[in-house]
Amino acid sequence: MSLIRPIAAYVTKPEHVHSVVAPPLGSISPDEWDQYATTNPLSYLQVMRSAIDASGDRDQLLAAGAAKLQELMEADVFTYHPSPVYLVYRLSSPNHTKLGLIADVAVAGYDDGRVLRHEDTLKDVEQHIADHHAAVGASSNPVALAHSNDRRIADLLRRFSDRKPADVTAASPDGLTQSVWVIDDPAEVAVIDEAYEEHQRLYITDGHHRTAAASRLAAAARAADPGLQEDSDSQYVLAALFAEDQVDVRAYNRCVSDLGDLTPDQLVTRIAERFEIEEIDEPEIPHRKGQIGMTVQGRWYRIRVPEALRGENPYDSLDVTILQQHILAPLLGVTDPSTDHRLHFIGSHLGPHALGRSDCAVGFALYPTSIAEVMAVADAHEIMPPKSTWFEPKPRAGLVVRPIES
Numbered sequence: 001m002s003l004i005r006p007i008a009a010y011v012t013k014p015e016h017v018h019s020v021v022a023p024p025l026g027s028i029s030p031d032e033w034d035q036y037a038t039t040n041p042l043s044y045l046q047v048m049r050s051a052i053d054a055s056g057d058r059d060q061l062l063a064a065g066a067a068k069l070q071e072l073m074e075a076d077v078f079t080y081h082p083s084p085v086y087l088v089y090r091l092s093s094p095n096h097t098k099l100g101l102i103a104d105v106a107v108a109g110y111d112d113g114r115v116l117r118h119e120d121t122l123k124d125v126e127q128h129i130a131d132h133h134a135a136v137g138a139s140s141n142p143v144a145l146a147h148s149n150d151r152r153i154a155d156l157l158r159r160f161s162d163r164k165p166a167d168v169t170a171a172s173p174d175g176l177t178q179s180v181w182v183i184d185d186p187a188e189v190a191v192i193d194e195a196y197e198e199h200q201r202l203y204i205t206d207g208h209h210r211t212a213a214a215s216r217l218a219a220a221a222r223a224a225d226p227g228l229q230e231d232s233d234s235q236y237v238l239a240a241l242f243a244e245d246q247v248d249v250r251a252y253n254r255c256v257s258d259l260g261d262l263t264p265d266q267l268v269t270r271i272a273e274r275f276e277i278e279e280i281d282e283p284e285i286p287h288r289k290g291q292i293g294m295t296v297q298g299r300w301y302r303i304r305v306p307e308a309l310r311g312e313n314p315y316d317s318l319d320v321t322i323l324q325q326h327i328l329a330p331l332l333g334v335t336d337p338s339t340d341h342r343l344h345f346i347g348s349h350l351g352p353h354a355l356g357r358s359d360c361a362v363g364f365a366l367y368p369t370s371i372a373e374v375m376a377v378a379d380a381h382e383i384m385p386p387k388s389t390w391f392e393p394k395p396r397a398g399l400v401v402r403p404i405e406s
Helices: 014-020 030-039 045-052 058-074 107-112 123-136 151-162 186-197 208-224 264-272 319-332 352-356 371-379
Strands: 007-012 078-092 097-106 143-147 168-171 177-183 202-206 236-243 248-256 276-280 291-296 299-304 343-347 362-366 389-392 400-403
Touching: 007 014, 007 097, 007 168, 007 236, 014 168, 030 045, 045 058, 045 123, 058 123, 078 151, 078 186, 097 107, 097 151, 097 186, 107 208, 107 236, 123 208, 143 208, 151 177, 151 186, 177 186, 202 236, 202 371, 208 236, 248 319, 248 352, 264 276, 264 291, 264 299, 264 319, 291 352, 319 362, 343 352, 352 362
Parallel strands: 143 236
Antiparallel strands: 007 078, 007 400, 078 097, 078 177, 097 236, 143 202, 168 177, 248 343, 248 362, 248 389, 276 299, 291 299, 291 362
16 A cells, blocks of 8 residues: 555635635634625635534534535536546745645554654544544645655656746735646656655654544444445545655743742752753743743743753753753643643744733743654654643645545
């Protein structure tokens, strides 16, 4: 079984992209759904609602998602490409332009360790997403996967995207533009097949739960039909593949709502027992690995991580791990970052001033974990601390729709 293969898929027609392509998942609150549905009748986000909204009647949401997709099909908003195709995929924003490939990836690769994870998943969320895909009979939010840098692949994707305008371009109000070039010539499909054949190790950057849900669906399909062919659509997951130099990693900063039994001065003293720490005049945005910014009672500090605290394995050498093991747990009592309600995660894109919010007794600003570090942790079959990374690009739903069953 090939790890990567071309897909048969629906691609939204250019004249409908602004109506169909969904905004970021989670951008609509449960209270806003009804109004959103009224003002955006063709948005693919309505198909996705049963995958992301846990507030309504489950069976009704599943049925509504399936009905909405059927409505879109009848509205003729998609072009179907029945022969296997590859989709060269570009995401552009004011800050970056990234080039990758939309393809099918074998779920067997996830099950046998060729598609590697670095995050834990929640079983109920996995099943929630699996139920959605089973009811709708399609997927449209590609899992984002990284692979090692490859000059041949980079040149191929650039050549395909430079030779003509994109077949479809979707510009979103938040500044993200998605572009797709359909590669349907059999000879060119074969060239892409060959180029990606040597990449038998992929890394999940966005979509751990979606990948685990696809594994559940694949197993259920095999159980229902012992004679199922391994190349059945149910045995693959829709994915967007990017070379590691096409992936940006941002940090999630940490905020703890109280200091426990410590005063601010006592916290600084305790940290100084194991780290270099100095008070600074301005908010600290770490500029390199080994620097951590801290704010407490409006004062800012720069913490430097001594090399002696770095473990030998990839997980123990991460700044986020060192912060957890040597400050959050022993000094502030945050022993389980996945369940402690005193700990809050704040995207670094909001800036250091976001750590000064009222429910933040102490805040920590981190330097982003590199994609190489993430890959090393995954290679070691380790799981990173929760909310260690924020990856870009994040593919969006509604531009490409892949049937789950033939």
